[in-house]
Amino acid sequence: MNDIIIKNIKSLILPKKSVHPLKGKEMDELTIIDDAEVVINAGRIIYAGPSGHDFQAEKEMDAGGRIVSPALVEPHTHIVHGGSREHEMSLKRQGVPYLEILKQGGGILNTVEATRNASFDELLNKASASMTRMIQHGVLTIESKSGYGLDRETEMKQLQVSRALEEKFPVMMKHTFLGPHAVPRDKDSDVFLDEMISLLDEVKEIADFADIFCETGVFTIEQSRKYMTAAREKGLRVKIHADEIDPLGGLELALEQDAVSADHLVAASEEGKRQLASTDTVAVLLPGTTFYLGKNEFADARGMIDAGGAVSLATDYNPGSCVTDNLQMIMAVAALKLKMTPNEIWNAVTVNAAHAVGLGTVRGTLDEGDTADLVIWDAPNHEYIPYHYGVNHAYQVIAGGKVIF
Numbered sequence: 001m002n003d004i005i006i007k008n009i010k011s012l013i014l015p016k017k018s019v020h021p022l023k024g025k026e027m028d029e030l031t032i033i034d035d036a037e038v039v040i041n042a043g044r045i046i047y048a049g050p051s052g053h054d055f056q057a058e059k060e061m062d063a064g065g066r067i068v069s070p071a072l073v074e075p076h077t078h079i080v081h082g083g084s085r086e087h088e089m090s091l092k093r094q095g096v097p098y099l100e101i102l103k104q105g106g107g108i109l110n111t112v113e114a115t116r117n118a119s120f121d122e123l124l125n126k127a128s129a130s131m132t133r134m135i136q137h138g139v140l141t142i143e144s145k146s147g148y149g150l151d152r153e154t155e156m157k158q159l160q161v162s163r164a165l166e167e168k169f170p171v172m173m174k175h176t177f178l179g180p181h182a183v184p185r186d187k188d189s190d191v192f193l194d195e196m197i198s199l200l201d202e203v204k205e206i207a208d209f210a211d212i213f214c215e216t217g218v219f220t221i222e223q224s225r226k227y228m229t230a231a232r233e234k235g236l237r238v239k240i241h242a243d244e245i246d247p248l249g250g251l252e253l254a255l256e257q258d259a260v261s262a263d264h265l266v267a268a269s270e271e272g273k274r275q276l277a278s279t280d281t282v283a284v285l286l287p288g289t290t291f292y293l294g295k296n297e298f299a300d301a302r303g304m305i306d307a308g309g310a311v312s313l314a315t316d317y318n319p320g321s322c323v324t325d326n327l328q329m330i331m332a333v334a335a336l337k338l339k340m341t342p343n344e345i346w347n348a349v350t351v352n353a354a355h356a357v358g359l360g361t362v363r364g365t366l367d368e369g370d371t372a373d374l375v376i377w378d379a380p381n382h383e384y385i386p387y388h389y390g391v392n393h394a395y396q397v398i399a400g401g402k403v404i405f
């Protein structure tokens with residue numbers, strides 16, 4: 001006898017499982033099955049497909065003619081941090097650029113101060129509130145970065161809070177060390193980078209990935225290469241905040257370093273976008289950040305996909321450049337500003353997002369044997385969610401076969 005059967009599903013959204021991320025034209029392929037049912041046992045999918053079979057289960061759920069998809073995957077967040085930076089909104093209104101605020105000791109450095117001063121419990125409570133909202137919005141796999149400590153003690157505190165979140169909530173998490181996120185005041189950047197590199201032995205015990213902010217006035221390409229090479233020598237896979245504001249060649253560096261993902265890429269070069277197609281590195285695009293920074297030039301998702309690359313989407317949730325924990329909102333921005341199709345968007349927040357955090361074959365799909373992480377959406381079809389923006393369409397969230405929201 002199975003545990004649960006979910007009946008009366010209007011449509012079932014089924015991204016394709018593959019050992020590689022979905023690339024190019026494959027990103028526009030999505031199986032949609034009308035009049036479907038899902039059978040779950042011991043937390044895993046037994047069946048997800050057309051209705052009309054004779055499955056037996058202890059509990060029957062009625063989806064009420066709603067649609068069902070795998071739970072969303074959020075591959076880039078800064079969920080663990082202290083404080084908030086609403087005061088920066090008036091600076092932005094006056095036209096002060098993001099990097100200028102950082103140069104003046106604000107921005108990321110402001111959050112570093114607040115995160116250093118916050119206790120473990122304060123950080124955990126604040127991140128828990130965000131985590132609850134993310135789950136309520138249909139996300140059950142979350143990547144979480146450090147990077148607001150810039151010293152050993154606080155970076156480790158952030159990573160431990162991140163681990164504690166995974167214990168506390170029914171989610172799958174990946175943890176990323178982002179020690180080189182900014183250069184602390186009054187420090188030489190090379191000296192600081194070496195300090196962060198010296199932490200990698202300890203970091204690899206607690207983190208899955210190493211990340212760096214490669215940007216004008218933060219870390220150069222050469223510094224990023226040195227850090228990524230050191231991290232890989234320790235057995236950590238790498239990620240990079242690349243070509244967000246200035247075109248430095250961060251995407252090419254990511255490909256050279258076999259990065260699991262290259263993130264932002266608003267200013268990525270044509271050559272980098274072309275090379276992306278021949279790799280399994282996932283371009284994690286963060287259009288909510290471009291929107292929130294008040295810019296008009298968005299990442300060239302169309303160029304990357306049309307050239308044959310793999311694209312994913314994330315909130316980048318952080319207290320400065322994108323203050324939202326609603327991935328559905330990002331799906332709308334991707335439709336409007338990245339010109340992505342609904343199918344591409346769904347693949348980008350499920351299976352490709354899972355690939356962007358090294359979980360491509362275990363999250364983001366509803367194949368037989370997969371963990372039963374899924375969402376019942378109060379929407380008539382899959383195109384509706386990016387269309388009706390700014391509200392939460394998740395009706396029920398099921399984690400490991402249990403209804404949790």
Ligand code: NIG
Pocket residue numbers: 078107108111213241244289316318319320321322
């Ligand atoms: O991905 N760009 C660098 N890091 C974050 C923002 C961090 C912050 O402003 O606090 C990002 O946008």
Ligand code: FE
Pocket residue numbers: 076077078241316318
């Ligand atoms: Fe980020």
